Structure formats: structure tokens, C-alpha cells
Amino acid sequence: MRVALFIPCYIDAFFPEVGIATLELLERLGVDVHYPLDQTCCGQPMANNGCQDDAAGTEKLFVKNFAGFDHIVTPSGSCAHHVREHLTAIPQDAKVAKLRRSTYELVEFLHDVLKVPEFPWAKFSHKVGLHIGCASLRELRQAKMSEISEPPFSKPLDLLSKVKGIQVVTPKRPDECCGFGGTFSVFEEPVSARMGYDKVNDHRNAGAQYIVSQDMSCLMHQKGCAERLGVDMKFIHIAQVLNGARA
Amino acid sequence: MEPAHEALERSLRMSKRVDHAEASSRFIAAKDHIEFHDQRLWDLRQKRDRESEEIPEWQELRSLASAIKEHTLTHLADYLEQFEQNATKNGVRVHWAKDAAEHNQIVIDILSSHGVRTLVKSKSMLTDECEMGPFLGNRGIEIIETDLGERIQQLDGEPPSHIVVPAVHKLRTDVAQVFARTIGTDPKNSDVPYLAESQRRHTRPYYLKAEAGMTGANFAVAETGSVVVCTNEGNADLSVNLPKLYLASIGIEKIIPRVEHLGVFVRLLSRSALGSPITQITSHFRAPRDGTEMHVVLLDNGRSERLGMADFWYSLKCIRCGACLNTCPVYRRSGGLSYGATYSGPIGVIIDPTFNLRKYSSLPFASTLNGSCTHVCPVKINIHEQIFKWRQIIAERNQLPMVKKEAMKMAGKVLASPMLYRAAVKAANAGLEYLPRSMVYNPLNAWGRQREVPKTPGTTFREWYLKNRRNKK
Numbered sequence: 001m002r003v004a005l006f007i008p009c010y011i012d013a014f015f016p017e018v019g020i021a022t023l024e025l026l027e028r029l030g031v032d033v034h035y036p037l038d039q040t041c042c043g044q045p046m047a048n049n050g051c052q053d054d055a056a057g058t059e060k061l062f063v064k065n066f067a068g069f070d071h072i073v074t075p076s077g078s079c080a081h082h083v084r085e086h087l088t089a090i091p092q093d094a095k096v097a098k099l100r101r102s103t104y105e106l107v108e109f110l111h112d113v114l115k116v117p118e119f120p121w122a123k124f125s126h127k128v129g130l131h132i133g134c135a136s137l138r139e140l141r142q143a144k145m146s147e148i149s150e151p152p153f154s155k156p157l158d159l160l161s162k163v164k165g166i167q168v169v170t171p172k173r174p175d176e177c178c179g180f181g182g183t184f185s186v187f188e189e190p191v192s193a194r195m196g197y198d199k200v201n202d203h204r205n206a207g208a209q210y211i212v213s214q215d216m217s218c219l220m221h222q223k224g225c226a227e228r229l230g231v232d233m234k235f236i237h238i239a240q241v242l243n244g245a246r247a
Numbered sequence: 248m249e250p251a252h253e254a255l256e257r258s259l260r261m262s263k264r265v266d267h268a269e270a271s272s273r274f275i276a277a278k279d280h281i282e283f284h285d286q287r288l289w290d291l292r293q294k295r296d297r298e299s300e301e302i303p304e305w306q307e308l309r310s311l312a313s314a315i316k317e318h319t320l321t322h323l324a325d326y327l328e329q330f331e332q333n334a335t336k337n338g339v340r341v342h343w344a345k346d347a348a349e350h351n352q353i354v355i356d357i358l359s360s361h362g363v364r365t366l367v368k369s370k371s372m373l374t375d376e377c378e379m380g381p382f383l384g385n386r387g388i389e390i391i392e393t394d395l396g397e398r399i400q401q402l403d404g405e406p407p408s409h410i411v412v413p414a415v416h417k418l419r420t421d422v423a424q425v426f427a428r429t430i431g432t433d434p435k436n437s438d439v440p441y442l443a444e445s446q447r448r449h450t451r452p453y454y455l456k457a458e459a460g461m462t463g464a465n466f467a468v469a470e471t472g473s474v475v476v477c478t479n480e481g482n483a484d485l486s487v488n489l490p491k492l493y494l495a496s497i498g499i500e501k502i503i504p505r506v507e508h509l510g511v512f513v514r515l516l517s518r519s520a521l522g523s524p525i526t527q528i529t530s531h532f533r534a535p536r537d538g539t540e541m542h543v544v545l546l547d548n549g550r551s552e553r554l555g556m557a558d559f560w561y562s563l564k565c566i567r568c569g570a571c572l573n574t575c576p577v578y579r580r581s582g583g584l585s586y587g588a589t590y591s592g593p594i595g596v597i598i599d600p601t602f603n604l605r606k607y608s609s610l611p612f613a614s615t616l617n618g619s620c621t622h623v624c625p626v627k628i629n630i631h632e633q634i635f636k637w638r639q640i641i642a643e644r645n646q647l648p649m650v651k652k653e654a655m656k657m658a659g660k661v662l663a664s665p666m667l668y669r670a671a672v673k674a675a676n677a678g679l680e681y682l683p684r685s686m687v688y689n690p691l692n693a694w695g696r697q698r699e700v701p702k703t704p705g706t707t708f709r710e711w712y713l714k715n716r717r718n719k720k
Contacts, residue, residue, distance in 0.1 A: 007708045009662065009668070009672075012672065012707050012708045012709055013675065013676065013703075013707055014701045014703070014704065015701075015704070016704050016706060016708035016710075016711050017704070019708035023712070023716075035709075035712055037713075038665040039665075040663070040668040041662040041668070043662070045662075046658060046659045049612075049638060049642065049651060049655050050611075050637075050638030050639040050641055050642035050647070051642050051647075051652075051655040051656075052639055054655045054660075055659060056659075056663075057659055057660070057662070057664075061662075061664075061665070134616070134617035134619075138617065138619070138621075139618065145619075145622060147623050148306070148622055149296075149299060149305060173289070176619075177576045177617035177619070179576065180615065181615030181616065181617070183651070183654075184612070184615050185693075186693045186694055187268060187612060187651065188267070188271070188577070188613055189268065189693040189694070189696055190272035191271045191577050191581050191613075192615075193696070193697035193698060194275050194281070194580045195576055195580060195615075196698065197697075198285075220701050221698065223699070223701070224694070224698030224700065224701065225697070225698050227698075227699035228698050228699050
């Protein structure tokens with residue numbers, strides 16, 4: 001099984017430790033991981049602004065980098081969702097269709113494909129709040145959403161429950177959007193920041209020391225809000241926790 | 248005909264692009280208001296969750312409601328004619344209006360021919376859509392909104408900010424001020440029963456004085472020709488049953504084929520809207536009482552055009568419950584008035600551009616695409632997917648702000664080239680590292696206004712990979 005690692009642009013540039021944790025974790029689990037060196041982005045920023053023409057070049061490059069692998073894995077729910085549901089700015093042939101079907105967000109790859117039974121090296125002795133990004137929650141359907149009454153399930157919580165010492169605390173509005181929303185964070189800055197402040201305060205009131213998420217872009221936004229608010233809280237990607245980070 | 252000054256005012260209003268972000272910053276600045284607004288609507292959302300969870304067949308009801316609406320919309324002309332025939336048989340006079348201007352003209356003609364000077368009215372988004380209030384007001388008709396929330400907004404000279412709870416953005420102390428100014432209550436007394444009772448006492452005499460009553464409609468039933476109105480205050484029934492003339496304004500998408508279908512919609516409507524099992528009153532207005540007249544105005548106003556839009560016709564399934572507004576984290580933190588349109592929140596974002604693409608071109612971007620709206624919608628409108636699609640239309644029709652358009656063009660170019668991308672990352676890293684704080688956090692940098700900028704790691708993942716893995720492979 002040849003697996004390609006897609007490290008989204010903002011993780012490459014700002015959070016290399018998340019990329020490293022993802023790579024190391026997959027290697028530990030015995031996956032044959034490849035990192036195509038000419039990768040950049042999936043095209044989501046342009047597509048989410050309606051700019052299909054501007055997204056086409058990036059999507060074409062994405063296909064060039066990632067076609068031919070059995071699976072493409074990325075530590076980002078919204079990027080995985082873009083590739084699967086919205087990578088439509090370029091002609092859709094069999095190659096593109098297969099690539100789109102084979103793209104996974106890290107949590108679902110670990111949970112659904114590898115079905116990892118344990119993470120013996122992982123120990124995280126802190127109170128954590130879990131933030132499931134909206135794409136992971138409502139598009140990739142990784143957990144029960146509060147809008148729909150259905151039996152509770154949560155793929156990220158299943159994985160975190162295999163981490164020693166971890167204590168998960170639940171905020172009042174666990175699945176309300178944190179307000180990042182890509183370029184929304186800049187073009188709708190007043191509401192975006194307010195949503196981020198509310199999210200951070202909700203987690204703080206629940207007693208969280210860390211916020212853990214599979215979406216680093218949400219965390220980048222929440223971290224920026226917490227720092228400005230002076231809230232003493234830490235933010236860490238789920239790949240890091242599962243890979244054995246202690247703090 | 249519309250006088251020249253009215254036409255001019257209208258065209259000026261129509262041409263100005265709504266700036267949702269700017270309006271939201273003003274809303275957020277009022278601390279008590281935004282906290283109350285957000286929590287009040289979130290409470291409604293939670294009540295909706297509890298009510299829907301008590302009904303095991305909730306998802307089935309949503310599917311049924313969606314299917315009934317899709318069937319009706321794909322046979323709309325037939326059901327509209329059936330409604331007209333049956334309503335006419337019942338003694339109702341049915342009028343057809345192509346657009347808002349025709350609607351308003353029909354209404355004023357009916358009112359004038361009956362010598363009406365005062366009109367009591369229950370809640371209707373449709374008459375707001377037609378800007379009927381100022382139109383009739385300019386022609387000497389006094390309109391009294393009888394729904395409490397609508398009345399508050401009318402007395403304050405504001406449009407409704409929410410399609411179900413029109414004054415939800417106001418605190419009770421705001422209402423005390425409005426009532427003190429307009430109906431003479433004690434400005435220091437913001438006791439809710441006192442305010443509600445004062446409005447009630449002030450409004451009651453108008454029911455007796457008014458020569459005509461008017462309602463909107465929640466549903467129009469084709470097989471019976473009846474108009475169904477769901478309310479909680481009883482004001483619609485008083486408005487209909489006291490005056491000798493009754494008018495109902497109905498958007499053509501409100502048709503449902505049969506009475507039995509109400510069993511699906513009535514179960515969904517109030518649970519989705521307010522988290523209550525049913526509205527206090529569900530009125531079926533079928534025929535005029537002896538010695539009175541009943542008129543129905545069926546309005547298109549762009550609806551049949553929307554029905555022809557492949558990606559957007561589903562929005563016509565909407566039953567105006569407001570659940571998508573209550574759940575929307577952006578709406579709760581920006582308030583309905585920030586949308587500058589009759590319909591606000593997620594449903595507004597996908598309807599408003601059909602009325603005026605340029606004016607409402609910022610609205611589909613007032614969303615994080617979080618998808619909550621789609622999953623609370625009782626008729627399963629794929630709201631957030633339509634928001635995504637509208638963005639494409641807005642970009643295609645060249646309605647993006649210049650700064651965004653240029654930014655996307657640049658981003659598309661850089662991200663399509665590994666070389667340019669790597670150079671840009673390097674420059675950004677260097678920039679953030681070496682620029683003085685005053686430049687990173689200047690007012691033009693929206694990110695940094697209320698948030699810290701991520702620290703630069705000094706090395707990219709790719710660089711780390713080349714150093715630590717490349718040689719091993």
C-alpha cells in the first residue's frame with residue numbers, strides 16, 4: 001500500500017511539527033509513506049471564494065503530484081473534503097475520480113482504513129477539549145453532530161480514548177463553528193474573531209488546558225484569539241497527541 | 248404608477264452593495280446586545296434539538312416534507328390553478344401578481360375601492376419583500392402591525408431582523424424606550440408583561456377601527472383553496488375576523504397539494520422554529536364570512552425564475568421557520584439587520600442574490616460553510632452547498648471586491664507553481680520574522696486586529712523532510 005502524504009500549505013509553512021508528527025505516526029504504523037516534493041495546496045482557498053478559474057492550476061498540480069497512489073492522507077479535514085467533494089475546477093477523468101475517492105483525512109484513515117487498535121507510545125496527561133472542524137464533522141461525518149439525533153459516535157474520540165492519561169472535557173457548545181472559515185477570517189474579521197473568542201472561552205470554562213483538533217487551521221485561529229485574550233491555553237494537533245507528544 | 252421620487256429612492260437603495268462585515272462590527276460593539284442575541288437564539292436551537300429528538304421519525308418527516316415540496320414545485324402551475332379554482336368556488340377572489348409593483352397595485356386598488364383608511368396586519372415577510380408598508384403609507388393608508396415583534400419594529404422604524412422573532416435583537420429595555428416614545432409607556436418600566444399588555448391595549452381599538460385586515464400565509468392548500476396561518480398571539484384571527492375585508496398575500500411557493508400534507512409540515516414548523524410542538528393557533532381561512540370579502544394575492548416576484556435555476560430551485564422549499572438563522576453562528580453574532588435584506592441568515596444568503604446580485608454579492612461570503620443550517624432545515628434545503636455555488640456565480644459575474652479578486656488571482660498563480668510557492672513561503676516567513684510589530688498588526692491587516700499571528704517556525708515541513716528523510720529513501 002503506497003500512501004502519499006499531503007501536507008497543506010499552511011501546515012508546511014507555519015506548523016511543520018504537525019507534518020512531522022503525521023509522517024512519524026504513519027511510519028510507526030508501518031505505512032509506506034511518500035511525500036511528493038512538488039506539492040503546494042489543494043485549491044480550496046480559491047474554490048471557496050468561487051474562483052474556479054484561479055483554482056484550476058493548483059488542482060491540476062495536485063493531481064500531478066498525487067495520482068497513482070493507493071491512498072492520499074492529509075492532517076486536515078477541510079482539505080480532504082475539498083479534494084473529495086469540490087475538486088471540480090479541472091476536467092474530471094478516471095484518474096481524477098480515483099484520486100478524489102482515495103483521499104483521506106488522517107483520523108478517518110487511522111480509524112477506518114488502518115483500524116489502529118492501540119497507540120502504546122501515546123500518553124497525554126492533561127485536560128483537553130476536542131475541537132472537530134466543521135468539514136470533519138458535517139462533511140466527512142466523523143462524529144455525531146448535534147443537529148441530527150442519532151446514536152453517539154466519534155472517530156477522533158475513539159482514537160483519543162487509546163491515549164493514556166488523557167481527560168476529555170466537554171464545552172457547552174462542542175460542535176459550534178469556531179469562526180475560522182478560510183478567507184472568512186479576514187474578510188469577515190469582526191464575526192470571525194468574536195466566534196473565536198466565544199469558542200476559546202467555552203473551552204476554558206469547561207476546564208480545558210489543551211484544545212486538540214484534526215484541523216490546524218481552526219487551531220491557528222483559536223490560538224491567535226486566546227493569545228490576544230490572554231487566555232492561558234495550549235493548542236495541539238491530534239497527530240501530535242497520537243504520535244506520543246507529552247505536552 | 249410609482250411617483251418619480253419613490254422610484255429614485257428605490258433605485259438608490261437597490262444599487263448600494265451591502266457591507267455585511269462593517270454592519271456586523273457595529274452589532275458586535277454592543278456587548279449586552281450580542282450576548283443576549285446569541286444566547287436567546289442558541290436557546291431556541293437547543294429547544295429545537297430536544298423537540299426533534301422526541302420524535303423518532305424526525306428524519307423521515309424531513310424527507311417527506313422535502314419530497315412533498317419538490318413534487319409540488321415541479322407541478323407548480325397545476326397546483327396553483329387548482330388552488331385558484333377551489334378558492335374561487337369558496338367565494339374568494341384570487342389575484343395574480345407578477346412582481347412587487349403589481350402586488351402593491353392590486354392591494355391599493357382593493358383597499359381604495361372599499362374606502363379603507365386603516366389596515367390591521369399580521370406578520371408577513373412577503374409584504375416586507377414588496378416594501379408594501381411605505382407604498383401604502385404614501386397613499387394615505389395607516390398600517391397597524393399586530394404581531395408584537397413586528398409592532399415593536401414598526402414603531403421603531405426598522406424592518407424585522409428575524410423571520411420568526413422580528414425584534415430578537417432588542418433588549419426589553421430597548422422596547423421600553425420605543426414604547427415610551429411611541430405609545431406612552433413608562434420608559435423606566437421594562438417589565439415584559441407590562442410592555443406586552445401595553446401594546447395589546449394600544450392595538451386592540453385598531454381591530455375595531457380598521458376597515459380591512461391582512462395576513463401572509465404559511466401554507467395554501469390546493470385541494471381546498473384554503474389559506475393556513477400559524478401564529479402564537481391570535482392577532483391574525485382578529486385581523487381576519489373583525490374587519491369586513493380580508494386580504495392574504497401569498498408567495499406561489501407556499502402551495503401544498505392536500506390538507507393531509509399539513510400533518511407533516513405543522514409537526515415540523517414550530518418545532519424547528521421555536522422548539523415548541525405546535526403554534527398556539529393554526530387558522531384555516533377558507534371562505535369569506537357572510538357580508539364580507541376575502542381576497543388572495545398570489546405573488547411570483549422572481550420565484551418562477553428561481554424555479555428554473557438548476558442549482559438554486561431547492562430554496563423554494565423553504566417554509567420560513569427560521570431554524571437556519573437560529574443555528575447560524577454568523578447570524579447570531581451579526582444580527583439580521585446586518586444583511587441589509589428582507590431575508591437574513593443562511594436562507595437569506597441564498598435567496599437575496601436572486602433579487603439583486605450586485606447589492607447582495609457580499610452575503611454568500613458571510614458564512615464559514617460550517618453546514619449547520621443544512622442539517623437543521625426541516626425541508627432539507629442544502630443551504631451551505633448553495634452558498635458555495637453562489638460564490639461561483641458572483642465570481643463569474645465579476646462581482647467580487649477588487650482586493651479579493653486580485654488576491655485569488657495571485658494565490659492561484661503562486662499555488663499552481665511549486666517554485667513560486669516555495670519562494671512565497673520563504674518571503675512570508677522572513678516578513679513575519681523581521682517586520683516590526685506595528686506593520687504586522689496595522690489596521691489593514693484584518694487577521695491581526697483581534698488575533699495574534701502565528702509564529703514562524705524558521706523551517707518548513709518540506710525543508711525538514713529533505714534534511715531528515717530524503718537521503719534515506
